Amino acid sequence: MLKINCADISIPREMLDGWQTIVNLLAEVTSVPAALIMRVHPERIEVFAANTNTSHPYSVGDSELLEQGLYCETVINEKRQLLVPNASNDPIWKDNPDMKFGLLAYCGFPLCWPNGEVFGTICILDDKENHFSQTYQTLLESFKDSIEAHLKTLYQNTRLQELNYILKSRVQNRTQDLVDLNYSLNVEIDKRRAAEQKVHYQQRHDLATGFLNRTALETETETLLRQASRDENEHVVVVHVGFANGRRIQSKYGYKVWDQVLTQYHHRAGDLSDYNLQTARPTSTDLAFIFSSKHLEQDIHTLCSRLMDVSQLEFNIEGEQLHLHGYIGIATSKDTTSSTCLLKYAFEAMLSCKDSGHKFSFYSQDLSDIQKNINKLESYLLQAVRNDDLLLYFQPKVSPATRKWVGAEALLRWRHPILGDISNEPLIHLAEQNGLIFEVGNFVLRSAIQKAGEWVGQIDDFKLSVNVSAVQLQNPHFVETVQDLLTTYQLPARFLELEVTESCLIADEVKALNALNSLSALGVTLSLDDFGTGYASFNYLKKFPFDALKIDKSFIQHLESNSEDREIVRSIINIAKKLGYQVTIEGVETLKHETFIISEECEVGQGYLYGKPMPCDEFESILLLQQSDTPNAHASGL
Numbered sequence: 038m039l040k041i042n043c044a045d046i047s048i049p050r051e052m053l054d055g056w057q058t059i060v061n062l063l064a065e066v067t068s069v070p071a072a073l074i075m076r077v078h079p080e081r082i083e084v085f086a087a088n089t090n091t092s093h094p095y096s097v098g099d100s101e102l103l104e105q106g107l108y109c110e111t112v113i114n115e116k117r118q119l120l121v122p123n124a125s126n127d128p129i130w131k132d133n134p135d136m137k138f139g140l141l142a143y144c145g146f147p148l149c150w151p152n153g154e155v156f157g158t159i160c161i162l163d164d165k166e167n168h169f170s171q172t173y174q175t176l177l178e179s180f181k182d183s184i185e186a187h188l189k190t191l192y193q194n195t196r197l198q199e200l201n202y203i204l205k206s207r208v209q210n211r212t213q214d215l216v217d218l219n220y221s222l223n224v225e226i227d228k229r230r231a232a233e234q235k236v237h238y239q240q241r242h243d244l245a246t247g248f249l250n251r252t253a254l255e256t257e258t259e260t261l262l263r264q265a266s267r268d269e270n271e272h273v274v275v276v277h278v279g280f281a282n283g284r285r286i287q288s289k290y291g292y293k294v295w296d297q298v299l300t301q302y303h304h305r306a307g308d309l310s311d312y313n314l315q316t317a318r319p320t321s322t323d324l325a326f327i328f329s330s331k332h333l334e335q336d337i338h339t340l341c342s343r344l345m346d347v348s349q350l351e352f353n354i355e356g357e358q359l360h361l362h363g364y365i366g367i368a369t370s371k372d373t374t375s376s377t378c379l380l381k382y383a384f385e386a387m388l389s390c391k392d393s394g395h396k397f398s399f400y401s402q403d404l405s406d407i408q409k410n411i412n413k414l415e416s417y418l419l420q421a422v423r424n425d426d427l428l429l430y431f432q433p434k435v436s437p438a439t440r441k442w443v444g445a446e447a448l449l450r451w452r453h454p455i456l457g458d459i460s461n462e463p464l465i466h467l468a469e470q471n472g473l474i475f476e477v478g479n480f481v482l483r484s485a486i487q488k489a490g491e492w493v494g495q496i497d498d499f500k501l502s503v504n505v506s507a508v509q510l511q512n513p514h515f516v517e518t519v520q521d522l523l524t525t526y527q528l529p530a531r532f533l534e535l536e537v538t539e540s541c542l543i544a545d546e547v548k549a550l551n552a553l554n555s556l557s558a559l560g561v562t563l564s565l566d567d568f569g570t571g572y573a574s575f576n577y578l579k580k581f582p583f584d585a586l587k588i589d590k591s592f593i594q595h596l597e598s599n600s601e602d603r604e605i606v607r608s609i610i611n612i613a614k615k616l617g618y619q620v621t622i623e624g625v626e627t628l629k630h631e632t633f634i635i636s637e638e639c640e641v642g643q644g645y646l647y648g649k650p651m652p653c654d655e656f657e658s659i660l661l662l663q664q665s666d667t668p669n670a671h672a673s674g675l
């Protein structure tokens with residue numbers, strides 16, 4: 038059995054930087070002088086990371102001998118949380134070594150490797166009595182879980198490297214034995230066979246990745262279907278994986294880098310030999326997996342879960358940490374017994390994921406019909422843009438304490454005579470798909486700024502929000518367009534708020550940062566939308582010049598029944614306030630939701646409790662009435 042020596046595993050610099058951010062944030066949020074990550078060695082314990090935003094006696098590299106009765110030594114030995122509110126009043130702890138630094142209060146958790154070995158501790162210390170509230174303990178424990186997830190990744194990578202080394206050694210030794218025994222007799226035969234195999238391999242495989250090419254994929258699918266036809270319990274599965282940002286990465290970094298990303302993606306999926314699975318590359322940016330199974334639903338679910346997990350991991354591409362936006366389409370021999378149709382159906386199912394936002398989808402005739410409808414919608418939308426048939430709706434943003442409208446979000450609507458009303462997100466998605474996002478985005482931005490310019494002289498301090506897509510933010514002329522529109526419609530920049538999602542940032546962080554810095558310099562308010570649903574939202578607040586954040590409505594919907602959601606929202610608001618960000622909460626639909634956000638002193642609420650998106654004339658009449666009325670009259674607009 039492979040034995041991993043965890044003491045030999047080093048922590049990479051990127052991970053240490055993340056840990057440094059954690060201890061700095063811990064010290065700031067909990068208002069304590071010291072937040073530490075400790076690493077234990079056989080005879081001593083070392084300060085591995087220490088916050089740098091306050092003054093305290095600890096420095097990275099400091100160490101103490103064990104068996105002195107240290108706080109952290111107890112946490113490590115007993116593998117449990119330790120809470121000491123005031124050591125000077127505690128007979129057990131009054132003589133502990135940390136008292137010489139005047140640190141009376143302590144709260145810490147053990148940090149463990151996946152095999153159970155203790156890495157060290159994460160802890161916070163105070164120079165005054167501190168009972169560390171349950172919220173702070175929960176926050177500390179959540180950071181503990183985050184660090185242990187990092188340790189798990191390091192452990193698994195080390196284990197994989199050891200296994201690869203052992204495997205290579207065995208293969209090399211065995212190959213050498215065979216060569217030595219058969220060399221004299223088979224040398225010419227082997228040369229000829231190697232040449233034939235190489236030609237055959239090159240005919241069937243993508244040489245950059247080693248996966249089957251399109252022709253071999255069709256051949257292998259047909260073979261599996263023929264074999265499965267002999268057993269009614271056997272079914273063939275095609276899983277098509279497409280990457281929404283594949284072509285962009287391929288274009289920016291080159292084909293060779295993208296080849297390496299696909300190989301790494303397959304490698305991270307782990308051992309797939311249980312499925313007797315074959316991997317193919319049907320296009321330059323996509324992957325396909327084919328296999329046969331007698332346990333159809335179970336095998337599909339397990340495989341797709343693993344593939345989705347891999348899609349959520351970070352990939353290091355020339356020093357940048359990027360995520361792959363993977364979409365998975367599935368088709369089986371229950372849908373068709375034609376290899377050509379089976380591959381086509383899996384591809385169509387994958388395309389439906391891109392349109393619906395789902396991570397994976399099974400083929401159905403309905404999906405095929407939906408794809409045809411999407412194509413029809415795209416044609417209709419082109420006509421609507423050319424005929425100027427689009428319009429804006431507005432949803433109020435409200436101060437929860439007074440119910441006064443303090444702003445609004447501009448949302449795109451399209452009233453089609455046959456299809457009916459089509460709302461903001463499907464429209465933006467369609468526009469991005471067929472290249473109309475510049476025209477549609479400029480329409481929304483121009484119309485919103487024009488209307489806000491009309492309201493400036495009539496309404497006090499009213500801010501209008503506009504959603505910005507990734508495609509717009511990457512446009513080198515976007516900032517210039519915003520500036521020209523503000524000048525044209527005489528709207529002071531402080532009355533315009535641009536809402537940006539995480540997907541806008543990860544598309545190209547350098548371009549996004551340059552654009553947002555320029556917009557911030559104009560005086561435009563920048564808000565991070567859908568906060569809490571992405572991979573590293575707090576990290577984006579640190580990197581980019583945001584003024585506000587908007588907590589996603591998914592956290593609000595279950596506030597009444599889910600204590601974890603309440604604590605998450607409470608913690609986000611608390612941290613955001615400490616960092617100086619304005620907080621908007623969307624999805625406020627009940628009085629209990631409102632009571633909660635008022636109690637947490639949230640500045641802005643948005644949701645059906647205050648008003649649904651409404652046409653401009655209806656919205657404007659209520660807004661102007663509210664402005665001229667008493668402070669709370671007609672506040673809800675309902």
